[in-house]
Amino acid sequence: MPTISIFKDDFESLLAGDGRRKPAVSVEQLEEWLMLVKGELKGHNSETGELRIELQDSNRPDLWCCEGIARQIRIKQQGKLKRYSFLRQKPRATQYLIVAPGLDRVRPYVAACTARGYRVTEEGLAQLIQTQEKLADIFGRKRRTVSIGLYQLAKIQFPVTYDLVKPDQAKFTPLGMETVMTLSEILMVHPKGLEHGHILEGHERVPLLHDAKGQALSFPPIINSREVGEVQVGDEDLFVEVTGTDLPMVVLTLNIFAANLADRGARIAPIETRYPYKTVLGKSVVTPQDLSKPRTIMVKTIEQALGQSLGAHEVKKALEVYGYAVSVGKNKVKAKLPPYRQDLLHAMDVVEDVAISRGYNEFLPVMPAQFTVGGLSRIEQLSDRARELMVGLGFQEIISNILGSPENYRNAMRLDGTEWGRMVEVDNAMAVTFSCLRQWMLPSLLRVEAASSRAFYPHRLFEAGEVAIPDPLHELGSRTETVLGAVLAHATAHFSEIHSCLDVLFYHLDRSYTLEPLAHPSFLEGRVGRIVSEGMPFGVIGELHPEVLERWQIGVPIVAFDVNLTQLAASK
């Protein structure tokens, strides 16, 4: 989840709230407070005051910024969240936003507000931009579901229209460019167009935000106009807009921005958006808007989950200092999230907030007391037994990646086009060296052989581990089975040597077996056998084909076996 950069000075002023004196915050103190926001301090530059903080909770985008972190800590210190007055305010009659028909099929939702009276500082601007990026990138899934625009309010004449236009019909100078470009040109040439253009793929007409004068504000979700949509240090009045595909997410994002700017001292004024189509919030939507609904939770539910009796008032206190609005009923509480949060899916979410608010270390750990019997799976027991025997036979255990390359698992084993060469392959491999799952064990051991010609001989290696065997009859298309592979490599390695090892292994695993002649391309003809027990095949044993050794650049003969332990375990 996101790692953000904040500045200590900026953090301290936000923590103090408007008009108060800044208390100095030590790094140790900060680290402790960060528990309230599931944050971890990743770095600290004492010269610039920069703090790198990683935020864990992907459902709390309000915390991915300096304002949000400071707010959560401030509430705890002040005992209660200060109400945001803009939520009760009526929008000015002149300031509204019109949505054009047809956008419901492209990018249906937009929400906006204005912020006046906050002179943008350098640190404040850096935070605004960072929040915009993190929210659009992670919460908004790379602008697909949510994207954000900030503008100089003074240059905009209301009403603003969220329009749908042909890409060749509109043009403006985008951020980062010097010249006027049409929307098609932006999609083809501008870095942001190239990066995010796919979001609008397949649409003949695309979104355009423009004001009453017809002046373009931005081309959502691609890029802002350079003339109107470039906020600079010193600007005082801002217009904030969010577009997207999910109205609650769009509104939440705007709420976060409104709260952030309000915390910095701006006066937020809501804006009404007029839709030509129905939305979950109606055809006229005023934003910012508090979408959170109070939820009634039995105190007992919270106490049972936490393993601690608290009483309704303790719960109320804990939740209030965490930003909730709470009222207490008989054996229950009615809890409501602050407007910048939308992550209350279940009562358990409230339970966690009670615990975080009180502090995890306030809870006394108790051992689970109920008795249970431990044990290993049957296959693990068999595998452990086989491993013990292999160690006793003088073999060194190996442990390998399961994800590997077709070259190693199939081609170098001369298994191209054979039944033994079938494997589970990956569709979106990053590199061909990690693009398929091993279907047997010997290539994993040959990997070690190929790299270890300078380690003194003889080499006796084994690995017991999982492989994936393609199986069209299985619902997952493959079976995961545990296989034991062993190789013996030295100048005079001989079939009978590995055969003796197999013999001991099967004797002590209490299985009888026979070897049946087999034509297997990885082995020398006439020196390879299928291991058969009670009519069932369990693996192969043989002397590796010289061409296989050549492909692996191995300079000594190798005898080997590969035994399927899962099938062996199931056979008895």
Next chain:
Amino acid sequence: MDISAIIDSLHPLEIKVLTAFGASPDGVTLATEQLATATELEPSQLSMAIEWLLAKSLLSVESEAVTPVVSLTNIGEAYFEKTAPIERVLAAAREVASTGKRLTIPDLQTTEGLDPSDVSKAVGRLKKEGVLLIVQGGCIESTGRPSPSAEAMRTLLQQLHNGSHELDSFPEAHRQLIQDHAVKRGNAKEPFRVDDRVARCFALPPMGVTAADHLAKQGVTEEVSQLSPELLKDGSWRNKRFRKYTISLRAPRIGTGKKHPYREFLDTVKTKLVSMGFQEMRGSLVETEFWNMDALFMPQFHPARDIHDVYFVKEPTHATSLDEPFLSKVTKAHENGGTTGSTGWGYKFDTQRAKRLVLRSQGTAVSARTLAAAPAVPGKYFSIARCFRYDQVDATHATDFFQVEGIVLGEDINFRTLLGLLNLFAREVAQAKEVKFLPAYFPFTEPSVELHVRHPRLGWMELGGAGLLRPEVTLPLGVTVPVIAWGLGLDRMAMVALGIHDIRELFTDNLELIRTTKGIF
């Protein structure tokens, strides 16, 4: 060194040489040949024993005589079998004399196939003896006289074929011929070889005399190096002395059968978990998105489900079916919460997406399967599951790795018992007494905890994450009691304990490293 220590250190070969000097060894000198006769040792063994004794100053060289000895080289043996160049030249010259043909030096080289230097040497010697004449046109003519050199050559070849002789045993003329035709630096193609034979006479210095006396008094207890079944069978070991070994030498290296150090570490963890009452679970390397993510209440639009985070299977792309009632119940939990008491994520669940096959990206998938398979209540389960992440491989990121994780079900499970369990893990797995519990986030637990411990050697480190499974996870799978889900991050602990700094080395292909890395206890 005290004499008995010296005696004890003697090799049987050395004893043979010392005792060859007889009962009163003082003043006795013996030549190499005499020693060979007396000890009945092979020349190589004898010279080994002599060198050892000289090094120990138990033997000294009394005198040293150098004698040149002549022997035949391989070429000489060939000359003996066939003819020497001088004989060939002479025979050729005599033959042309009877047929009247002309014979030149180049003819000798081509027709007789002789080396130019051999030809000129032979012609020169024969001309000097008056056996050949060089006439006009460079033709060679025989005078008919006998050649002493050719005859001497034949005599020498015959004599030396039977064995080497001292150079001085030959008359002067022969010695000259030998010197002319002996192998020298820059000329290896000659029939004779003259070697210096060093004849040494040995005596015993005072220390040697003492040792020999000692050996004589001790009697002839034969020394053996190896106790054998025969010695045990007939009891003759009683009359033997067992040579003492130099035990301070380094032991020769041998290959060992042993477990892989990392696997051994995981085995320890496995044993601990079993001893704490955990039952092992196994799962599939290939999973559906349903069990890997949907059943864990990760919404299908969750960023961690992106193409860049999970490996998708190429063929087949989708599972043939998903089990009911789990599919319907999980679908409802995602869409509107169903009967879980949740609001759900509020989106349209895509069943086809749920069937998409991926490489298991988290061990919790195994837990989800267990929850759906009527687990025991109370119950504790664990798995050490291989998982796959779509990550650039580097020193801290592996593409496949083990996750140690599991679940605990029970009526008594709550936030405090969760902390109690984590305390137990800290103590048992990391031997840590100090712990810190930090709020954390996992998509499938609420509340979620991160466990930090102060490891006795490693200091503060994150040991694992845990939480109470969300009802949206447990209820659709048919579990009505609270469930802890936990996971331990043990790779870093294993790496530090094994002294490696690169996560890729946990699966190294370097046999020497695997053989020499010590296990962890």
